[in-house]
Amino acid sequence: MTNFLDLRQYLAAVESHGELRHVSGAHWDLEMGAIVELVYREAKDPKPVMVFDDIPGFPRGFRTAFGMLASTWRLAKTLGLPEDEIAPMQLHHNWYRRQKEIRPLAPRIVSTGPVMENTVSGADIDLLKFPVPRFHEMDGGRYIGTAHAVIQKDPDTGWVNVGTYRVMVAGKDRLALHATPGKHGNIISNKYFAKGQVMPIAIVIGMDPVLWWLACQPDTPWGMSEYEAAGGISGEPLQLINGPFSGLPFPAHAEIVIEGECHPNEETDEGPFGEWSGYYANRGLKPVPEPVIRVKAIHYRNDPILTCSMPSVPPHTFTLMLAMADSVGIRRRLEEYGLPGVKGVWSNFSGSGGLFNVIALEQLYSGHALQAGILASQYSAEMGAFTVVVDDDIDPSNMDQVLWAMVTRTRLDRQMHVIPHCHTNSVNPAIPPDEKMQDGKKKMLTSARVVIDACRDLSWKEDWYPVARMSNELRDKTLQKWKTVLAGLI
Numbered sequence: 220m221t222n223f224l225d226l227r228q229y230l231a232a233v234e235s236h237g238e239l240r241h242v243s244g245a246h247w248d249l250e251m252g253a254i255v256e257l258v259y260r261e262a263k264d265p266k267p268v269m270v271f272d273d274i275p276g277f278p279r280g281f282r283t284a285f286g287m288l289a290s291t292w293r294l295a296k297t298l299g300l301p302e303d304e305i306a307p308m309q310l311h312h313n314w315y316r317r318q319k320e321i322r323p324l325a326p327r328i329v330s331t332g333p334v335m336e337n338t339v340s341g342a343d344i345d346l347l348k349f350p351v352p353r354f355h356e357m358d359g360g361r362y363i364g365t366a367h368a369v370i371q372k373d374p375d376t377g378w379v380n381v382g383t384y385r386v387m388v389a390g391k392d393r394l395a396l397h398a399t400p401g402k403h404g405n406i407i408s409n410k411y412f413a414k415g416q417v418m419p420i421a422i423v424i425g426m427d428p429v430l431w432w433l434a435c436q437p438d439t440p441w442g443m444s445e446y447e448a449a450g451g452i453s454g455e456p457l458q459l460i461n462g463p464f465s466g467l468p469f470p471a472h473a474e475i476v477i478e479g480e481c482h483p484n485e486e487t488d489e490g491p492f493g494e495w496s497g498y499y500a501n502r503g504l505k506p507v508p509e510p511v512i513r514v515k516a517i518h519y520r521n522d523p524i525l526t527c528s529m530p531s532v533p534p535h536t537f538t539l540m541l542a543m544a545d546s547v548g549i550r551r552r553l554e555e556y557g558l559p560g561v562k563g564v565w566s567n568f569s570g571s572g573g574l575f576n577v578i579a580l581e582q583l584y585s586g587h588a589l590q591a592g593i594l595a596s597q598y599s600a601e602m603g604a605f606t607v608v609v610d611d612d613i614d615p616s617n618m619d620q621v622l623w624a625m626v627t628r629t630r631l632d633r634q635m636h637v638i639p640h641c642h643t644n645s646v647n648p649a650i651p652p653d654e655k656m657q658d659g660k661k662k663m664l665t666s667a668r669v670v671i672d673a674c675r676d677l678s679w680k681e682d683w684y685p686v687a688r689m690s691n692e693l694r695d696k697t698l699q700k701w702k703t704v705l706a707g708l709i
């Protein structure tokens with residue numbers, strides 16, 4: 220049971236664990252972003268949640284918070300996993316086991332909650348009453364939605380999707396929504412627009428961390444309720460309010476909720492924005508037309524906390540979270556396919572999460588490693604650039620070991636495979652900006668994915684060259700005999 224009623228309870232737990240840092244006086248324009256980028260690229264682990272207050276030009280108490288799920292302990296705490304087993308592969312195995320036991324728990328509809336402490340609507344709406352950051356020097360706008368959830372209802376079935384798709388302030392009461400093709404949010408928008416209908420939409424900012432984890436999960440299938448899944452993980456039903464302006468349900472304990480609507484064919488310039496891959500990869504420094512959200516109302520708690528994610532050259536505030544999510548997501552898909560022998564999966568941080576995935580496999584039959592690699596390579600909704608399959612003597616989260624296997628066990632002419640024409644989209648930095656648009660419209664894009672079978676050839680695996688590493692017995696003996704020499708070193 221994790222059971223945090225809201226973000227505030229969670230931040231209190233994080234602070235008492237020593238993983239929260241308060242910063243006073245940083246400006247919304249580049250300063251908060253620069254501090255967070257510095258900490259997340261250069262500081263020692265675990266990187267803290269950074270809470271900014273006394274932001275110049277804003278009332279004290281109007282805060283921002285970065286890095287909600289950016290440490291292994293914070294992930295374990297959020298997902299209800301043992302807090303003393305937080306090495307990457309321990310987290311992977313524990314979450315892989317726990318998520319199988321979780322059963323959806325329906326949310327409870329309540330009539331009001333703390334998020335309704337303040338409501339502004341009509342001419343009083345001003346999105347910049349919150350300290351919305353400009354994150355990077357070349358960003359084309361201020362982003363209010365980077366660690367948030369977008370709520371939309373499928374017009375055909377009534378299913379409510381909760382997804383994280385970035386949202387830029389495009390005016391006092393206008394936002395731009397960037398949900399890339401293939402994402403549930405994008406599919407739902409297109410359904411309304413194809414019918415010529417107005418789409419109700421709500422943006423939730425500052426929620427309990429379980430719900431945010433789910434909003435970012437590529438592994439939540441179409442039709443599955445993130446609200447019910449969040450209740451299942453927490454062990455308590457989520458409390459939701461039916462929005463008075465949009466009719467959409469949102470958490471009663473959120474920090475800020477924006478209700479609005481999108482009209483067919485109404486677009487505005489969005490971006491550029493420094494993205495999770497470490498580039499301005501959408502169309503370089505050119506903005507892109509995206510759907511407009513006309514804001515109808517903003518609800519917010521007293522002293523609201525605007526949660527943020529700071530993407531940049533990895534590692535950044537959400538690389539670890541994506542690595543963990545993708546690792547277990549890939550393993551689950553392989554299992555659903557019925558593939559035996561998978562001993563672990565890790566999605567490497569430097570690959571930004573999802574772009575360099577390693578599968579540790581006990582090879583059981585010829586072609587097994589390639590089969591695992593090809594299946595896993597199709598997991599990512601956007602790119603999934605490299606999938607490496609290693610034997611199960613390799614720790615997939617240890618890049619030294621993975622690279623060793625790649626360079627010593629792969630017969631490159633036989634064991635490296637390029638799969639052309641797989642799905643990708645405009646986030647892919649390897650595709651030049653001009654190839655992403657045609658006649659002012661976004662183009663359908665594909666790109667290759669690479670599978671590397673870095674396993675020892677099964678036909679002579681048993682006779683493979685002996686590994687030049689000391690035995691466990693010699694290791695133990697040496698540690699025992701030379702403990703004074705080795706003290707503090709190992």
Ligand SMILES: Cc1cc2nc3c(=O)[nH]c(=O)nc-3n(C[C@H](O)[C@H](O)[C@H](O)COP(=O)(O)O)c2cc1C
Pocket residue numbers: 365366380381382383384385386397398399400401402403404434435436437438439528537541600
């Ligand atoms: C911090 C963060 C920001 C994200 N921003 C976007 C975005 O702007 N657009 C997008 O399409 N996906 C974005 N994603 C990825 C989606 O949230 C993710 O693919 C999720 O699975 C989408 O939900 P869906 O499967 O219901 O479409 C982001 C993920 C994270 C962690």
